[in-house]
Amino acid sequence: STQAKTLFPYTTLFRSAEGSAAAPDLVGEFFGKYQVVRRLGKGGMGTVWKARDLLTSQLVALKLLNLDVTQPDEVARFDREVSMLAELRHPGIVRYIAHGQLDSQAYLVMEWLEGQDLATRLAQKPLTATESGVLLRRVAQVLAVAHLHGIIHRDVKPSNLFLRYGRMEEATVLDFGVARRGLALQRVTRTGVVIGTPEYMAPEQARGLSSITPAADLFALGCVAFECLTGRPPFSAHHITGLLTKILFDPAPRLRQVHPEYPAALDELIAQLLEKDPLKRPQSASWSMSD
Numbered sequence: 709s710t711q712a713k714t715l716f717p718y719t720t721l722f723r724s725a726e727g728s729a730a731a732p733d734l735v736g737e738f739f740g741k742y743q744v745v746r747r748l749g750k751g752g753m754g755t756v757w758k759a760r761d762l763l764t765s766q767l768v769a770l771k772l773l774n775l776d777v778t779q780p781d782e783v784a785r786f787d788r789e790v791s792m793l794a795e796l797r798h799p800g801i802v803r804y805i806a807h808g809q810l811d812s813q814a815y816l817v818m819e820w821l822e823g824q825d826l827a828t829r830l831a832q833k834p835l836t837a838t839e840s841g842v843l844l845r846r847v848a849q850v851l852a853v854a855h856l857h858g859i860i861h862r863d864v865k866p867s868n869l870f871l872r873y874g875r876m877e878e879a880t881v882l883d884f885g886v887a888r889r890g891l892a893l894q895r896v897t898r899t900g901v902v903i904g905t906p907e908y909m910a911p912e913q914a915r916g917l918s919s920i921t922p923a924a925d926l927f928a929l930g931c932v933a934f935e936c937l938t939g940r941p942p943f944s945a946h947h948i949t950g951l952l953t954k955i956l957f958d959p960a961p962r963l964r965q966v967h968p969e970y971p972a973a974l975d976e977l978i979a980q981l982l983e984k985d986p987l988k989r990p991q992s993a994s995w996s997m998s999d
Contacts, residue, residue, distance in 0.1 A: 734772075739815050740808050742770055753885045758820070768805055771816040777809060785885075786814050792859050792884050793818075800850035802870070802882050821880060823873050826932070827866035835876070835936040837970050842876040843869075844933050844977075850881045851929065852993035855922040858889045862920065864928035865908045866935065888920070906951050907941045908932065911984050914952045923986035926993060930960075930981025937974075938966045942982060956984075 734744045734757060745758040745767075759770040775782040786807075793804040793816075803819040826843070829835075835843065847869060854861060861868075863886050872878035910927035912920055934942045942960050945951040960982035963975040983989045 739770060739810050739813075739817075740806065742768060742806075742817060744770065753883075759817070767820040769818045769820050771818065773814045773816065775814055777812050777814060783814075786816075788889075789885050789887070790816060792857075792887055792889070795857060796854055796859065796884075798850060798853045799878070800846060800880050801853070802880055821870055821872055823871045823875075823878075825867050825882075826869040826871060826879070826936075829871060829874070830866055830935065830939070834939040837937065837974060839876050840933055840936040841974065843879055843936060844929065846877055846879045847881065847929055847932070848926075848993040850879075851922070851925050854881075854887075855925070855993055859884070859887055860889075860920060860922055861925050861928075862886050862888060862913070863905055863908075864925050864932060865905045866932060869932065906948050906955075907943065909952075909955060910986065911956050912986055914955050921986055922993065923989045923991070926981050926989050927983075927986070929993075930978050930989075933978050933981070934961075934963060937963060937970065937978075 733747075735746055737744045739759070741762050742759040743762055745760055748756045748758055748769075750756075754771050754773040757770045757772065759768050760766070761768055773786055775786055777783055790804070790807045793802070797803075802821065804816075805819060806817040808815055847864070851861065851864070861881065861884065863883065864881070868882045870880045870882055872880055906914075908928040908931040910920075910924040913924055931941050931943070943951060943954045943958070945954055960979065963970055963978050964972065981989055
C-alpha cells in the first residue's frame with residue numbers, strides 16, 4: 709500500500725458521543741485487516757474509530773455506518789457513498805481505502821488526516837481576506853472535480869472542510885454520505901425531503917426539490933465564505949422554520965455591508981454564489997481554475 713502517513717482526528721467531524729447511549733466497546737476488535745484502537749466520536753450517519761492496518765501498521769479512520777443491512781434502500785445509500793468516494797481521486801477529497809461488512813455491520817475505511825476542521829478554526833477567529841480567498845479557490849477546485857464526475861456533495865459546511873496541518877491551501881472535503889449523482893437525483897430523492905445542513909442549504913434544497921444541480925454546492929460555498937470573513941453565516945434564526953424562510957425569501961447580506969474594507973471583487977463573487985436563483989449563480993466551480 710502507498711497510504712500516506714497522515715492523521716485525521718475525526719472528533720472534529722463527529723462530535724463526542726459522551727452522554728449519549730453507550731456504544732459497544734470495540735477496542736481490539738477486527739474489521740478485516742483493521743484493528744480498532746479507540747473510539748473518536750459519533751454522528752448521525754455512524755461512529756468513527758481510530759484503527760490500524762495490521763499489514764502496513766498505518767493508522768486509518770474506520771467509519772461504522774448506522775444502517776440496516778436487511779434494508780435494500782439503506783444498503784444502496786452505503787454503496788453510493790463508497791462508489792463515489794472511491795471514484796474521486798484528488799488531494800482535496802478524503803481518500804477511500806476500503807469497505808466491507810462484518811456480520812450486520814457495514815464499515816468504510818478512509819485515510820487518517822492531521823489538522824482541524826474549518827468549524828474548529830472559525831470558533832477561534834474569522835479568516836483574513838487572503839486566507840478566505842485561498843480556501844474558497846481550493847474548495848471550488850475540489851467541487852469542480854466532483855461536479856465533472858456528476859457528483860453533487862449537498863452538505864458543504866465548515867465541519868466538512870478539513871484543514872490538513874491547518875493550511876487553507878490543503879483544505880479537504882469530507883463526508884459524501886448524502887452526496888448524489890446529478891442524473892440520479894430524481895430517482896433517489898423524494899420531493900419534499902430536505903437534505904443538508906440548514907445554515908448552508910440552497911433555496912432549492914430548502915424547498916425539498918429533487919432537481920438539485922451543482923449550483924447548490926456553490927450556494928453552500930458562498931455561505932461558508934461569508935462566515936469565514938464575518939464570523940457568522942449569512943442566514944440565521946432561532947428556529948429552523950425561520951431560518952429556511954430567510955434562505956427562501958430574504959436577500960443575502962452583502963459582505964461589504966459588514967466589512968467595507970474587503971475587496972469589491974470578493975464581495976461580488978460571494979453575492980453571486982448566494983443568488984436565490986441557481987441559474988444566476990456561477991454555472992460551474994471551474995472559475996476557480998483560472999481566477
